[in-house]
Amino acid sequence: MHEALLEIADDCLVLGHRLSEWCGHAPMLEEDLALPNMALDLIGVARGLYARAGEIEGKGRGEDDLAYFRGEREFRNCLLVERPNGDFAATMLRQLYFGAFMEPFWRAAAASTDDVVRGIAGKAAKEVAYHIRHAGEWVIRLGDGTEESAARMAHAVEAHHRYSGELFESSRAARAAEAAGVLPRRSEMRAEWDRVIGMVFVEAGLTVPEGVFMQTGGRAGLHGEDLGHMLAEMQSVARAHPGAVW
Amino acid sequence: MYSQGLIGADGRTGETEAFLAAFQARIDAEEKIEPKDAMPEGYRRTLVRQIGQHAHSEIVGMLPEGNWITRAPSLKRKAALLAKVQDEGGHGLYLYSAAETLGVTRDEMTEELLAGKAKYSSIFNYPTLTWADIGTIGWLVDGAAIMNQIPLCRCSFGPYARAMIRICKEESFHQRQGYEIMLTLCRGTEAQKAMAQDALDRWWWPSLMMFGPHDAESSHTEQSMAWKIKRFSNDELRQKFIDATVPQADYLGLKVPDPAMRWDEALNGGKGGYRHGAIDWDEFWRVVKGEGVMNRDRIAARKKAWEDGAWVREAALAHAAKRAARKVAAE
Ligand SMILES: [Fe+2]
Ligand SMILES: [Fe+2]
Ligand SMILES: [Fe+2]
Numbered sequence: 195m196h197e198a199l200l201e202i203a204d205d206c207l208v209l210g211h212r213l214s215e216w217c218g219h220a221p222m223l224e225e226d227l228a229l230p231n232m233a234l235d236l237i238g239v240a241r242g243l244y245a246r247a248g249e250i251e252g253k254g255r256g257e258d259d260l261a262y263f264r265g266e267r268e269f270r271n272c273l274l275v276e277r278p279n280g281d282f283a284a285t286m287l288r289q290l291y292f293g294a295f296m297e298p299f300w301r302a303a304a305a306s307t308d309d310v311v312r313g314i315a316g317k318a319a320k321e322v323a324y325h326i327r328h329a330g331e332w333v334i335r336l337g338d339g340t341e342e343s344a345a346r347m348a349h350a351v352e353a354h355h356r357y358s359g360e361l362f363e364s365s366r367a368a369r370a371a372e373a374a375g376v377l378p379r380r381s382e383m384r385a386e387w388d389r390v391i392g393m394v395f396v397e398a399g400l401t402v403p404e405g406v407f408m409q410t411g412g413r414a415g416l417h418g419e420d421l422g423h424m425l426a427e428m429q430s431v432a433r434a435h436p437g438a439v440w
Numbered sequence: 441m442y443s444q445g446l447i448g449a450d451g452r453t454g455e456t457e458a459f460l461a462a463f464q465a466r467i468d469a470e471e472k473i474e475p476k477d478a479m480p481e482g483y484r485r486t487l488v489r490q491i492g493q494h495a496h497s498e499i500v501g502m503l504p505e506g507n508w509i510t511r512a513p514s515l516k517r518k519a520a521l522l523a524k525v526q527d528e529g530g531h532g533l534y535l536y537s538a539a540e541t542l543g544v545t546r547d548e549m550t551e552e553l554l555a556g557k558a559k560y561s562s563i564f565n566y567p568t569l570t571w572a573d574i575g576t577i578g579w580l581v582d583g584a585a586i587m588n589q590i591p592l593c594r595c596s597f598g599p600y601a602r603a604m605i606r607i608c609k610e611e612s613f614h615q616r617q618g619y620e621i622m623l624t625l626c627r628g629t630e631a632q633k634a635m636a637q638d639a640l641d642r643w644w645w646p647s648l649m650m651f652g653p654h655d656a657e658s659s660h661t662e663q664s665m666a667w668k669i670k671r672f673s674n675d676e677l678r679q680k681f682i683d684a685t686v687p688q689a690d691y692l693g694l695k696v697p698d699p700a701m702r703w704d705e706a707l708n709g710g711k712g713g714y715r716h717g718a719i720d721w722d723e724f725w726r727v728v729k730g731e732g733v734m735n736r737d738r739i740a741a742r743k744k745a746w747e748d749g750a751w752v753r754e755a756a757l758a759h760a761a762k763r764a765a766r767k768v769a770a771e
């Protein structure tokens with residue numbers, strides 16, 4: 195059960211970390227503020243879920259044990275969120291894809307049988323609604339901007355669409371959590387995701403690719419090569435001083 | 441960082457005696473000068489330069505601390521550091537807006553920074569080498585910024601003074617947070633404590649340099665004081681900072697890296713204070729003129745962000761224009 199919470203916590207931490215890599219390097223000052231905002235939301239959600247997962251697991255592991263002392267084979271995030279930032283078009287598309295899944299997910303999780311999850315869900319749903327709006331507006335601006343931005347946006351879709359299918363897959367751990375009413379069934383988010391993406395893409399002049407082979411593996415700890423580098427960096431200080439308090 | 445904002449400022453002004461006297465009378469009456477008011481050209485130029493350099497300092501200052509966001513050793517610290525660096529970006533934004541009321545655009549100021557024509561605080565040309573640098577920067581660099589900025593909350597130019605009030609609140613939060621990181625390190629393992637001392641050793645002197653040259657060498661102070669852009673001299677502010685900070689270092693069990701530092705009853709008009717050893721002004725001027733370890737990297741990073749982002753900014757404008765055209769066509 196706690197593993198199902200870890201999956202979502204890892205999604206949020208990994209994506210939050212990716213967004214934080216932009217801080218100070220964004221295309222404009224407004225985005226230097228907006229990207230950390232979304233990163234902070236996601237890291238906040240991850241912390242809540244890690245704490246709850248550790249509690250349910252009952253081995254005394256806290257948020258930092260889970261974030262800093264698990265290796266890449268133990269991380270359970272989906273492949274989409276670990277994709278490197280790429281350009282601003284790629285970052286915004288990745289954000290829209292993830293947000294369009296998480297928004298209905300958190301709305302449904304507001305009815306969770308777990309009090310803590312319910313609490314997290316209420317706040318997270320509002321936050322992620324803003325992420326969809328922000329990322330969606332950028333996808334539209336870039337898709338319907340200049341020739342260059344449209345090409346970059348189309349490339350971002352081409353590069354990321356194959357990671358969208360995994361969002362809707364429930365691992366064995368997720369199925370257990372779903373059966374217990376702790377988390378909503380992931381496949382049920384499909385219709386809303388299609389609707390939001392379809393709506394944004396029409397305005398952006400983008401087409402939803404068809405017949406794409408969907409990559410999966412993240413929930414089994416089978417990641418691409420980029421996650422290991424991200425974790426090596428993220429965990430470097432904590433692991434150099436095991437047991438230290440910060 | 442902001443006393444350095446006056447380095448290279450040109451306060452000369454060509455108005456009539458009567459105009460200058462009337463303006464000075466408003467200043468002396470503690471009236472706030474607002475953007476639409478008549479003001480001497482030298483006053484306007486000095487403020488554009490100072491506010492612009494302050495804004496650039498906030499923006500460039502995001503880089504050394506941003507360097508540790510991805511390695512912060514706990515999730516709590518990671519979130520706090522992200523929020524802090526984001527605050528600094530917000531400070532940059534308010535300050536650019538304050539400068540814009542004087543007739544320069546943010547893009548013009550950015551171009552000046554990237555061309556190396558506008559300066560930013562020398563402190564940000566030093567590298568952040570360990571996690572303890574994050575604590576030390578909050579404690580010392582934000583601490584020094586507060587010393588400089590509290591008087592700026594009463595600056596004669598309204599928009600700058602108002603921006604400072606909001607910014608100072610956040611800077612003092614950063615300062616406490618930085619000190620709390622140091623406290624945690626100093627109560628931690630031997631390695632953590634050594635990291636804290638090493639960071640203090642490296643950041644102490646550059647922090648003292650943030651207040652700018654000694655009063656005797658500071659050429660623009662007098663006019664800025666008269667116009668109430670500046671309210672205390674560099675040396676006065678530096679002394680305040682030292683007197684506040686040395687006891688804090690003691691409490692941490694850290695040693696300030698100044699063997700000449702001693703209590704002197706005669707300082708502060710007989711109230712006593714800490715007399716510091718000689719500051720290496722050669723180092724200061726070297727860094728100000730571009731030869732710090734990180735000067736080139738800082739500008740290169742800002743340039744890269746600006747250039748890499750050009751297509752995004754162009755697309756946003758192009759999209760806005762298309763939308764506007766469609767709206768007109770629909771009417
Ligand atoms: Fe600041
Ligand atoms: Fe500042
Ligand atoms: Fe600050």
